[in-house]
Amino acid sequence: xxxxxxxxxxxxxxxxxxxxxxxxxxxxxxxxxxxxxxxxxxxxxxxxxxxxxxxxxxxxxxxxxxxxxxxxxxxxxxxxxxxxxxxxxxxxxxxxxxxxxxxxxxxxxxxxxxxxxxxxxxxxxxxxxxxxxxxxxxxxxxxxxxxxxxxxxxxxxxxxxxxxxxxxxxxxxxxxxxxxxxxxxxxxxxxxxxxxxxxxxxxxxxxxxxxxxxxxxxxxxxxxxxxxxxxxxxxxxxxxxxxxxxxxxxxxxxxxxxxxxxxxxxxxxxxxxxxxxxxxxxxxxxxxxxxxxxxxxxxxxxxxxxxxxxxxxxxxxxxxxxxxxxxxxxxxxxxxxxxxxxxxxxxxxxxxxxxxxxxxxxxxxxxxxxxxxxxxxxxxxxxxxxxxxxxxxxxxxxxxxxxxxxxxxxxxxxxxxxxxxxxxxxxxxxxxxxxxxxxxxxxxxxxxxxxxxxxxxxxxxxxxxxxxxxxxxxxxxxxxxxxxxxxxxxxxxxxxxxxxxxxxxxxxxxxxxxxxxxxxxxxxxxxxxxxxxxxxxxxxxxxxxxxxxxxxxxxxxxxxxxxxxxxxxxxxxxxxxxxxxxxxxxxxxxxxxxxxxxxxxxxxxxxxxxxxxxxxxxxxxxxxxxxxxxxxxxxxxxxxxxxxxxxxxxxxxxxxxxxxxxxxxxxxxxxxxxxxxxxxxxxxxxxxxxxxxxxxxxxxxxxxxxxxxxxxxxxxxxxxxxxxxxxxxxxxxxxxxxxxxxxxxxxxxxxxxxxxxxxxxxxxxxxxxxxxxxxxxxxxxxxxxxxxxxxxxxxxxxxx
Amino acid sequence: xxxxxxxxxxxxxxxxxxxxxxxxxxxxxxxxxxxxxxxxxxxxxxxxxxxxxxxxxxxxxxxxxxxxxxxxxxxxxxxxxxxxxxxxxxxxxxxxxxxxxxxxxxxxxxxxxxxxxxxxxxxxxxxxxxxxxxxxxxxxxxxxxxxxxxxxxxxxxxxxxxxxxxxxx
Ligand code: FES
Ligand code: FES
Numbered sequence: 001x002x003x004x005x006x007x008x009x010x011x012x013x014x015x016x017x018x019x020x021x022x023x024x025x026x027x028x029x030x031x032x033x034x035x036x037x038x039x040x041x042x043x044x045x046x047x048x049x050x051x052x053x054x055x056x057x058x059x060x061x062x063x064x065x066x067x068x069x070x071x072x073x074x075x076x077x078x079x080x081x082x083x084x085x086x087x088x089x090x091x092x093x094x095x096x097x098x099x100x101x102x103x104x105x106x107x108x109x110x111x112x113x114x115x116x117x118x119x120x121x122x123x124x125x126x127x128x129x130x131x132x133x134x135x136x137x138x139x140x141x142x143x144x145x146x147x148x149x150x151x152x153x154x155x156x157x158x159x160x161x162x163x164x165x166x167x168x169x170x171x172x173x174x175x176x177x178x179x180x181x182x183x184x185x186x187x188x189x190x191x192x193x194x195x196x197x198x199x200x201x202x203x204x205x206x207x208x209x210x211x212x213x214x215x216x217x218x219x220x221x222x223x224x225x226x227x228x229x230x231x232x233x234x235x236x237x238x239x240x241x242x243x244x245x246x247x248x249x250x251x252x253x254x255x256x257x258x259x260x261x262x263x264x265x266x267x268x269x270x271x272x273x274x275x276x277x278x279x280x281x282x283x284x285x286x287x288x289x290x291x292x293x294x295x296x297x298x299x300x301x302x303x304x305x306x307x308x309x310x311x312x313x314x315x316x317x318x319x320x321x322x323x324x325x326x327x328x329x330x331x332x333x334x335x336x337x338x339x340x341x342x343x344x345x346x347x348x349x350x351x352x353x354x355x356x357x358x359x360x361x362x363x364x365x366x367x368x369x370x371x372x373x374x375x376x377x378x379x380x381x382x383x384x385x386x387x388x389x390x391x392x393x394x395x396x397x398x399x400x401x402x403x404x405x406x407x408x409x410x411x412x413x414x415x416x417x418x419x420x421x422x423x424x425x426x427x428x429x430x431x432x433x434x435x436x437x438x439x440x441x442x443x444x445x446x447x448x449x450x451x452x453x454x455x456x457x458x459x460x461x462x463x464x465x466x467x468x469x470x471x472x473x474x475x476x477x478x479x480x481x482x483x484x485x486x487x488x489x490x491x492x493x494x495x496x497x498x499x500x501x502x503x504x505x506x507x508x509x510x511x512x513x514x515x516x517x518x519x520x521x522x523x524x525x526x527x528x529x530x531x532x533x534x535x536x537x538x539x540x541x542x543x544x545x546x547x548x549x550x551x552x553x554x555x556x557x558x559x560x561x562x563x564x565x566x567x568x569x570x571x572x573x574x575x576x577x578x579x580x581x582x583x584x585x586x587x588x589x590x591x592x593x594x595x596x597x598x599x600x601x602x603x604x605x606x607x608x609x610x611x612x613x614x615x616x617x618x619x620x621x622x623x624x625x626x627x628x629x630x631x632x633x634x635x636x637x638x639x640x641x642x643x644x645x646x647x648x649x650x651x652x653x654x655x656x657x658x659x660x661x662x663x664x665x666x667x668x669x670x671x672x673x674x675x676x677x678x679x680x681x682x683x684x685x686x687x688x689x690x691x692x693x694x695x696x697x698x699x700x701x702x703x704x705x706x707x708x709x710x711x712x713x714x715x716x717x718x719x720x721x722x723x724x725x726x727x728x729x730x731x732x733x734x735x736x737x738x739x740x741x742x743x744x745x746x747x748x749x750x751x752x753x754x755x756x757x758x759x760x761x762x763x764x765x766x767x768x769x770x771x772x773x774x775x776x777x778x779x780x781x782x783x784x785x786x787x788x789x790x791x792x793x794x795x796x797x798x799x800x
Numbered sequence: 801x802x803x804x805x806x807x808x809x810x811x812x813x814x815x816x817x818x819x820x821x822x823x824x825x826x827x828x829x830x831x832x833x834x835x836x837x838x839x840x841x842x843x844x845x846x847x848x849x850x851x852x853x854x855x856x857x858x859x860x861x862x863x864x865x866x867x868x869x870x871x872x873x874x875x876x877x878x879x880x881x882x883x884x885x886x887x888x889x890x891x892x893x894x895x896x897x898x899x900x901x902x903x904x905x906x907x908x909x910x911x912x913x914x915x916x917x918x919x920x921x922x923x924x925x926x927x928x929x930x931x932x933x934x935x936x937x938x939x940x941x942x943x944x945x946x947x948x949x950x951x952x953x954x955x956x957x958x959x960x961x962x963x964x965x966x967x968x969x
Pocket of ligand 2: 251
């Protein structure tokens with residue numbers, strides 16, 4: 001009998017190759033006669049292109065081809081998620097071309113591409129291309145870009161406005177704000193981040209002149225969607241003539257969801273070379289200018305309520321910087337994925353949000369780990385602290401008084417998650433917020449915090465504590481809701497799985513999802529081993545290649561464990577059912593009398609009269625004795641469209657110490673209590689939380705993409721952008737509560753983004769708490785020594 | 801112009817003709833097909849390219865191939881022996897010290913350098929030793945755990961149980 005691995009800390013299957021240097025990332029792939037591509041990028045943030053002279057570059061050693069925008073017949077890249085959901089809403093859409101033609105909108109926008117025998121020759125030749133630019137004034141700040149007199153980026157977008165979108169009850173919220181005992185107002189900046197997966201992007205294009213087919217190897221989270229978008233919107237090539245392969249992906253965090261200009265460039269380049277493969281690998285500095293950034297909101301917050309701690313209304317106006325042209329789902333992030341979950345885990349009766357999407361002369365902004373939900377969590381969790389401080393109530397107590405009660409589910413929040421015509425609904429289906437908060441506070445020593453603060457003072461440190469009680473939304477769905485409200489990809493959100501059982505009893509699972517380090521090859525094998533009663537070592541998990549895998553929407557938005565796993569379970573159920581029918585035939589019993597236990601199929605009441613799964617697979621594959629009407633072979637595909645999202649939650653608590661002399665912030669302890677439902681592999685869950693938490697801590701304390709006023713990216717390399725290092729961090733302390741999700745059979749929710757969603761607010765709240773003795777109410781992130789020290793100096797010194 | 805480089809890589813003598821501007825990491829990846837050593841940046845920050853040159857951890861993107869002439873280089877591909885995985889490789893696996901795996905080869909090489917110098921490192925020493933190696937996936941926690949565990953194995957020959965179970969391969 002196979003050991004059931006579901007729910008266990010199983011060592012990952014994929015690690016064998018990754019710890020041995022045998023992983024295969026795009027840049028590790030070498031094809032016969034491969035040529036190399038390099039892309040010339042604009043040094044100006046905003047300019048008209050007068051002309052491009054490539055004649056010298058063409059004569060450089062090894063150069064095979066040079067392309068400019070005019071050489072590329074393809075359409076502009078698609079934008080698949082306009083801000084939606086209300087009548088008459090207008091999106092003023094401008095998306096990137098493969099290469100800019102008449103103007104550039106940010107430093108780093110691609111202008112020309114060189115194809116050469118070696119990468120070095122391609123880079124050398126870039127320097128020989130002469131581009132005539134007429135520089136224009138630039139604007140990088142989303143709020144300033146909407147003001148009169150600001151430089152204008154696009155003719156169809158007056159005042160640089162992409163859209164003005166609103167959700168919630170405007171009048172009701174206004175009345176609640178007016179009637180409140182207390183209203184706290186604060187401007188909050190959620191700074192721009194550079195996601196920094198350790199593997200940059202890259203691709204290899206290969207055109208087959210014999211079949212007129214295109215293959216692209218890409219470091220992507222969404223090979224199927226890329227095939228669809230490239231075919232339907234960019235290249236005008238039928239979908240079945242494109243094949244997308246995503247090999248090992250070295251981290252992604254959202255950045256590798258999208259359609260990028262280099263895809264059509266390498267494919268066209270290969271065609272122009274008669275079918276030689278063409279590789280493009282993004283440099284790190286290039287990654288900072290060619291791959292999406294995240295966050296970048298300016299929010300005017302009003303939080304209103306009663307002196308007894310009840311929050312009665314939240315109203316925000318948010319300027320969301322979307323960059324110089326729109327990335328694939330850029331507008332969807334600050335609308336649906338942000339404003340619709342703004343009230344988090346609180347029962348706030350009135351919520352109203354206005355979001356202005358704005359063009360600026362910066363890199364496009366799109367989904368970065370958490371995508372909208374970290375921004376929402378930051379707003380609501382700062383709001384809770386600001387409100388508590390204003391009314392002089394304990395910050396945890398204010399949260400406690402406003403939590404949706406455990407008996408308050410299903411809960412439809414007032415910013416409109418539940419509403420859709422046609423009966424499709426999204427609502428918060430379950431939760432139990434207090435136990436997670438209590439556990440986290442207890443672990444963090446919240447009760448004794450005043451004593452600890454005094455002790456820290458004696459050492460020249462200001463101790464601060466901050467919490468973040470977050471609500472996450474995983475696996476945004478169902479397709480029906482997305483279709484009804486006009487929000488989402490403009491595409492469905494189901495997932496697929498195929499299971500094949502070979503004659504020898506070995507099993508191949510083929511998934512439409514696409515890992516980037518999450519260990520899918522392990523977790524799906526755990527699940528299917530459990531479902532079919534077979535050992536994990538008899539299972540192999542495949543994905544990542546549009547040829548031979550069922551269509552799938554890929555992996556992002558923490559959707560794999562809830563949506564993908566359920567598709568896999570459905571496929572396994574079909575396999576089991578067919579095996580059961582065949583077992584009945586073999587055992588000369590009726591199907592109803594066959595019971596299944598693990599891999600054993602036996603006649604009810606007589607477990608000794610049995611056939612094993614492997615025996616059944618063998619016989620059914622041979623089909624020497626198949627009954628009339630039964631197809632040979634065990635091969636089943638299932639598609640799963642989840643009826644609702646899943647709703648992880650939890651409380652994270654950060655303790656920081658601020659150095660009196662330098663303003664240096666040290667994260668001294670970090671406690672996280674998360675409820676992600678049941679766990680397929682707790683070791684992998686912990687790993688996802690660790691990584692997410694540290695990314696969020698990075699935003700609170702160190703990270704930030706900085707542009708000069710004229711649009712130069714000052715944090716333009718890893719030298720200038722502060723990625724968290726091992727020595728800056730304490731050991732994270734994790735614990736859990738478990739409230740299984742009611743929407744899927746495993747009771748799982750998803751965990752890819754929870755850490756990043758929760759941690760930024762917890763740490764920011766802690767630093768602001770530490771600075772309370774200085775009269776500080778709010779400081780914007782990143783809370784670097786410079787920011788903190790300045791704030792400490794601007795007051796007369798600590799009052800405590 | 802072509803320069804000739806003779807070096808020993810993972811125990812094998814190698815002779816390579818390179819352009820003078822070729823970096824050691826390019827020699828390893830492009831000329832010798834040792835693609836386990838990765839490139840994560842262009843400013844010598846990330847450490848994904850860390851290898852051992854004459855026994856010391858070096859970021860192979862900071863060294864010209866010609867500077868490696870006459871040296872002995874070990875890459876991640878040279879860490880396992882006939883007896884099996886290096887204790888660091890085994891510990892990274894056992895303790896989930898990797899997710900996407902892109903930083904992992906460099907991380908293991910940096911850690912091996914530490915453990916050659918210090919047999920009983922504290923967590924602070926471990927965190928300091930891998931300061932020049934970025935990992936964006938793991939938050940470093942399980943990497944630190946893995947290095948600590950590998951140190952114990954290398955010192956005592958015994959691995960402490962982690963609670964993880966072996967799945968299929
Ligand atoms: S490639 Fe980043 S340090 Fe060498
Ligand atoms: S495991 Fe992905 S960067 Fe470290």
